[in-house]
Amino acid sequence: MTKIKIENLHFSYTAGADILKEISLELTQESIAIIGQNGAGKSTFAKLLKGLLKPADGTIFYNKQDISKMTAAQLAKDIGMVFQNPNDQIFKSKVIDEVMFGPLNIGQLPEDARMNALTALRKAGLEHQAEQNPYDLSLSERKMIAIASILAMNTEVVIFDEPTMGQDYAGKQKLKRIITELKDEGKLVICILHDMDFAAEVFERTIIFNQGRVLLDGATEEVFMEEEILKMAFLEQPSVMKIAKKLGIGEGYLTEDELTKRLRGAFSN
Structure with a gap:
C-alpha cells in the first residue's frame, strides 16, 4: 500500500520563522484536499512531499523510505507534481514532446512513452493538439498539458497545486474525472485547493492548514460541517x-x- 508518513515536520526559509510547524500526518491511497488561505503553508508542504524542499526538522517517509535523503529526480518515478503555474513546468515546443519528456526521463521506452503520452492527452482532452506549440494554447489548456505530463508517468502519488484556477465548468468536470480515475486506480491523490465547492464534490478527505499547522483533518463532510473551525482559517463552507x-x-x-x-x-x- 502506498503511504506517506510525516512526523513532526518543521520547515522555514529563514531561521526562526517557521512556515510549517509540528506537522504529523499519514497519507494513504485516497483522494485528499488540502485547503487553507494564502500563506498557510500548503504549497510549501507539497514541495516537501515532492522532494523539492528539505525539512528543517522532522521526517517524511514514502513507503518507509526517508525522502529527505532523496532528490526530486529520484522520487520522479513515484511522486508526480503538477505546479500551480504551468509556465513553470512547460519548456518544449510541441505538446507531444512535452508530455513524453517525463516518461522518457524515468526510463520508459520511446514507444511506451509516446503511447502513454497520447493516452494522457486523450484524458486531458488535448489529443488533437499533440503537434501544437504549448504556448499557442490557452492557460487552461497549458494546465491540462502539465497534468497530462504527470499522468503519462503513471506515478503512485499525484500532487496537484491549484488545478482549478483558470478552469471553466467543463475544465473542472474534466479534472474531476481525472482525479476520480486516479483514485479508482489506487493512487494517492493530493490536491492543494482554494475552491471549496470542488474540494467538497471530489475528495474523500480534507485537511485544513492554518498558519503552518494542521487545524483539522478528517472525512470531507465532517470537516466542512465544522463551520467555526473553517472561520478560524478564514474559509467558508x-x-x-x-x-x-x-x-x-x-x-x-x-x-x-x-x-x-x-x-x-x-x-x-
Whole structure:
C-alpha cells in the first residue's frame, strides 16, 4: 500500500520563522484536499512531499523510505507534481514532446512513452493538439498539458497545486474525472485547493492548514460541517452546504446532486 508518513515536520526559509510547524500526518491511497488561505503553508508542504524542499526538522517517509535523503529526480518515478503555474513546468515546443519528456526521463521506452503520452492527452482532452506549440494554447489548456505530463508517468502519488484556477465548468468536470480515475486506480491523490465547492464534490478527505499547522483533518463532510473551525482559517463552507442550511434541511450535503435528490424527495412527499 502506498503511504506517506510525516512526523513532526518543521520547515522555514529563514531561521526562526517557521512556515510549517509540528506537522504529523499519514497519507494513504485516497483522494485528499488540502485547503487553507494564502500563506498557510500548503504549497510549501507539497514541495516537501515532492522532494523539492528539505525539512528543517522532522521526517517524511514514502513507503518507509526517508525522502529527505532523496532528490526530486529520484522520487520522479513515484511522486508526480503538477505546479500551480504551468509556465513553470512547460519548456518544449510541441505538446507531444512535452508530455513524453517525463516518461522518457524515468526510463520508459520511446514507444511506451509516446503511447502513454497520447493516452494522457486523450484524458486531458488535448489529443488533437499533440503537434501544437504549448504556448499557442490557452492557460487552461497549458494546465491540462502539465497534468497530462504527470499522468503519462503513471506515478503512485499525484500532487496537484491549484488545478482549478483558470478552469471553466467543463475544465473542472474534466479534472474531476481525472482525479476520480486516479483514485479508482489506487493512487494517492493530493490536491492543494482554494475552491471549496470542488474540494467538497471530489475528495474523500480534507485537511485544513492554518498558519503552518494542521487545524483539522478528517472525512470531507465532517470537516466542512465544522463551520467555526473553517472561520478560524478564514474559509467558508461549500455553496451547496450553505444553501441547504438556509433552506433548513441540514448541512450534510456536499454536491448539487445530493441536494437536488433531497429536495425532490421533500416535494414528492
